[in-house]
Amino acid sequence: HEQSLAIAREIGNRYGEGNSLGNLGNCYSSLGDYRRAIDYHEQSLAIKREIGNRSGEGASLGNLGLCYYSLGDYRRAIDYHEQSLAIKREIGNCYGEGASLGNLGNCYYSLGDYRHAIDYHEQYLAITHEIGNRLGEGNALGSLGLCYYSLGDYRCAIDYHEQSLAITHEIGNRHAEGAVLANLGDCYDSLGDYRRAIDYYEQSLAIAREIGSRYVEGNDLVCIGNLYADSREFIQACDCYREAIGLAGETGNRQNQHEARFGLAEANLLSGDLAAAHTAIDAAREYDYPQNNAAAWTMAGIVRLRQGEPDAAREAFSQGLTVAEGLLELSDQNLSALETKALALCGLALCGNTRRLTAASQSFRTARQITTAKGVVTRLLNRFDALAIADADGILAPVQEVAAGRG
Numbered sequence: 001h002e003q004s005l006a007i008a009r010e011i012g013n014r015y016g017e018g019n020s021l022g023n024l025g026n027c028y029s030s031l032g033d034y035r036r037a038i039d040y041h042e043q044s045l046a047i048k049r050e051i052g053n054r055s056g057e058g059a060s061l062g063n064l065g066l067c068y069y070s071l072g073d074y075r076r077a078i079d080y081h082e083q084s085l086a087i088k089r090e091i092g093n094c095y096g097e098g099a100s101l102g103n104l105g106n107c108y109y110s111l112g113d114y115r116h117a118i119d120y121h122e123q124y125l126a127i128t129h130e131i132g133n134r135l136g137e138g139n140a141l142g143s144l145g146l147c148y149y150s151l152g153d154y155r156c157a158i159d160y161h162e163q164s165l166a167i168t169h170e171i172g173n174r175h176a177e178g179a180v181l182a183n184l185g186d187c188y189d190s191l192g193d194y195r196r197a198i199d200y201y202e203q204s205l206a207i208a209r210e211i212g213s214r215y216v217e218g219n220d221l222v223c224i225g226n227l228y229a230d231s232r233e234f235i236q237a238c239d240c241y242r243e244a245i246g247l248a249g250e251t252g253n254r255q256n257q258h259e260a261r262f263g264l265a266e267a268n269l270l271s272g273d274l275a276a277a278h279t280a281i282d283a284a285r286e287y288d289y290p291q292n293n294a295a296a297w298t299m300a301g302i303v304r305l306r307q308g309e310p311d312a313a314r315e316a317f318s319q320g321l322t323v324a325e326g327l328l329e330l331s332d333q334n335l336s337a338l339e340t341k342a343l344a345l346c347g348l349a350l351c352g353n354t355r356r357l358t359a360a361s362q363s364f365r366t367a368r369q370i371t372t373a374k375g376v377v378t379r380l381l382n383r384f385d386a387l388a389i390a391d392a393d394g395i396l397a398p399v400q401e402v403a404a405g406r407g
Contacts, residue, residue, distance in 0.1 A: 001020050001023045001024045001027060002024070004016070004020045004023075005017060005020035005021065005024065008020055014047055014050070014051050015051060015053065015056075017047055018044045018047035018048045018051070018053065018056055018060075019044070019056070021040045021041070021043045021044035021047065022040065022041060022044040022056070022059065022060055022063065024040045025037045025038070025039075025040030025041040025044060025063055025067075026063065028040060029063070029066065029067055029070070032070075032251065032252040032253075034067045034068075034070050034071050037063075037067050038064060038067045038068075041060050041063045041064045041067065042064070044056070044060045044063075045057060045060035045061065045064065048060055054087055054090070054091050055087075055091060055093065055096075057087055058083075058084045058087035058088050058091070058093065058096060059084075059096070061080045061081070061083045061084035061087065062080070062081060062084040062096070062099065062100060062103065064080045065077045065078075065079075065080035065081040065084060065103055065107075066103065068080065069103070069106065069107060069110070070254075072110075072254055072288050072289070072290070074107045074108075074110050074111050074290070075111075077103075077107050078104060078107045078108075081100050081103045081104045081107065082104065084096075084100045084103075085097060085100035085101065085104065088100055094127055094130070094131050095131060095133060095136075097127060098124050098127035098128050098131070098133065098136050098140075099124075099136070101120050101121070101123045101124040101127065102120070102121065102124040102136065102139060102140060102143065104120045105117045105118075105119075105120035105121040105124060105143055105147075106143065108120065109143070109146060109147060109150070110290060110291065111290060111330060112150075112290060112291055112327040112330045112331055112334050112337065113330035113331055114147045114150050114151055114330075114331045114333070114334065115331055116330075117143070117147050118144060118147045118148075121140050121143045121144045121147065122140075122144070124136065124139075124140040124143075125137060125140035125141065125144065128140055134167055134170065134171050135167075135171060135173060135176075137167060138164045138167035138168050138171070138173065138176060138180075139164075139176065141160045141161070141163045141164035141167070142160065142161060142164035142176070142179070142180050142183065144160045145157045145158070145159075145160035145161040145164060145180075145183055145187075146183060148160065149183070149186060149187060149190070150291075150334065150335065150336070151331075151333050151334070151335065151370070152190075152333070152335040152367075152370040152371040152373070152376070153371075154187045154190050154191050154371070154373060157183075157187050158184065158187045158188075161180050161183050161184045161187065162184070164176075164180050165177065165180045165181070165184070168180055174207055174210070174211050175211060175213055175216070177207060178203075178204045178205075178207035178208045178211070178213060178216045178220075179204070179216055181200045181201075181203045181204035181207070182200065182201060182204040182216065182219055182220055182223060184200045185197045185198070185199075185200035185201040185204065185220075185223055186223065188200065188375075189223065189226065189227060189375050190371075190373050190375040190376050191373050191374060191375055192373060192374025192375040192378065193375075194227055194230070194231075194375070197223075197227060197375075198224065198227055201220050201223050201224050201227075202224075204216060204220050205217060205220040205221070205224070208220060214247050214250055214251045215247075215251050215253050215256060217247055218244045218247035218248050218251065218253065218256040218260065219244075219255075219256060219259075221240045221241070221243050221244040221247070221260075222240070222241065222244045222256070222259050222260050222263050224240050225237045225238070225239075225240030225241045225244065225260075225263050225264075225267070226263060226379075228240060228267075229263065229266060229267045229270060229382075230375070230378055230379060230382065232270070234267045234268075234270065234271040237263070237267040238264060238267050238268070240263075241260050241261070241263045241264035241267065242260075242264065244256060244259075244260035244263075245257070245260045245261060245264070248260055254287050254288065254289060255289050257284075257287040258284050258287040258288075258289035258292060258296070259284075259289070259292065261280050261281070261283045261284035261287070262280075262281065262284040262292060262295070262296055262299070264276075264280040264284075265277045265280035265281035265283075265284055265299060265303070266299065266383070268280060269281075269299065269302065269303060269306075269386050270382055270386055274303055274306055274307050277299075277303045278303050278304075278307065281296060281299050281300045281303055282300070284296050285297070285300065290327075291327075291336070292336075293323050294320050294321075294323035294324035294326075294327060294336075294337060294340045294341070294344070295320070295336065295340045296320075297316050297317075297319040297320035297323060297344075298316070298317060298320035298321075298324075298340050298343050298344045298347065299383070300316040300320075301313045301314075301315075301316035301317035301320060301344065301347045302343075302347060302383070302386055302387045302390075304316055305347060305350060305351070305387070305390045306386070306389060306390055310351050310352075313347060313350075313351055314347075314348065314351040314352075316347075317344045317345075317347035317348045317351065318344075318348065320340060320341075320343075320344040320347075321341060321344040321345065321348070324337045324338075324340045324341035324344060325337075325341060328341065333370060335367055335370050335371065335376070338363050338364075338366055338367040338370070339363075339364070339367050339380050339403075341360075341363045342359075342360045342361075342363035342364040342367065342399075342403065343360075343380075343383060343384065343387065345357070345359050345360035345363065346360045346384070346387060346396055346399060347387060349395060349396070350387070350390055350391055350395070350396070354395060357395065357396075357398075357399055360399050361398070361399050361402045361407070364399065364402045364403040365402050365407075367380075367403075368402070368403075368405040372405045377403075377404060377405060380403060381400075381403065381404060384396075384400055384403055388400065
């Protein structure tokens with residue numbers, strides 16, 4: 001691409017120059033060097049606008065959106081994808097229109113705005129079905145599965161993921177197949193069907209290692225670690241998380257970096273190694289991941305409270321509450337945010353503000369109205385129990401009944 005760029009510049013081929021710059025941007029994006037990728041895409045975009053290449057302009061805007069998405073700047077990503085979508089609709093590029101809709105759905109999903117995400121993915125699905133884009137159709141179905149999973153509707157999520165899996169088999173997309181298998185594992189994990197969950201995770205892990213997908217491999221290891229932690233097999237859990245941290249260091253994937261360290265912190269907290277939990281949760285919070293930032297702050301509060309640092313705990317719980325409430329403004333059915341909000345309120349009650357307990361009970365009650373799935377409740381109660389160790393006066397006991405779905 002560098003050789004191609006040099007020739008295009010030498011002969012004054014502005015169209016070819018713009019394409020070569022865009023191709024270099026895609027290469028650096030694939031290497032995880034998003035800042036350099038952005039520089040190339042911006043140069044490409046400028047040339048395409050100069051020469052009136054509307055199709056190329058739409059592609060460059062979409063590529064910039066993908067880069068900012070990878071950097072976690074979802075609002076800026078949305079702006080670029082909306083510009084890209086407008087151009088693709090203007091020029092009648094149905095394939096590109098579908099891709100932009102899917103990318104917008106991914107951005108809103110990452111912000112925790114699941115209803116907006118579902119709307120965009122349903123539009124994406126309709127277009128892919130209309131034009132016969134089976135790869136896109138499989139992606140859209142899988143994305144809808146992720147949205148319904150995050151809303152606690154696991155049966156609906158399974159249905160979408162199974163449809164997506166059938167398409168990945170049909171078209172031979174091994175990378176997508178591995179990812180969908182992991183997503184099915186997450187659904188059965190949440191339902192408490194751990195044997196089926198581990199079967200899906202192991203299938204996904206085998207494919208990831210076969211095709212060299214380090215991101216999916218790292219994600220699978222985190223999921224398997226979570227199952228070990230739920231079973232209180234903490235040594236095995238920590239081994240999985242540490243291996244995932246190593247893989248995340250190779251790929252630079254922010255989600256894997258965050259989730260692997262969060263899992264390691266939780267396993268250490270549940271096993272009573274507060275110093276190790278302290279180190280791991282602080283490390284997790286260095287990697288911004290909007291869907292789990294509230295939970296990370298709240299876990300930091302639990303660790304600080306257990307270590308006898310009430311002021312630091314109060315600050316962490318307050319941060320967790322603020323971030324969780326921000327997610328709930330985007331989607332009031334965000335199950336993780338509801339549970340995290342309730343735990344943060346319980347933590348603040350233990351720090352002296354007992355008036356928070358009523359709101360904590362209400363948040364837990366709303367969460368249990370969404371789902372009483374065994375796996376979800378088990379993981380929540382493990383975290384609740386870790387917090388309740390600091391409850392010398394037993395003020396959390398009535399709230400725990402609500403959290404468990406018994407109150």
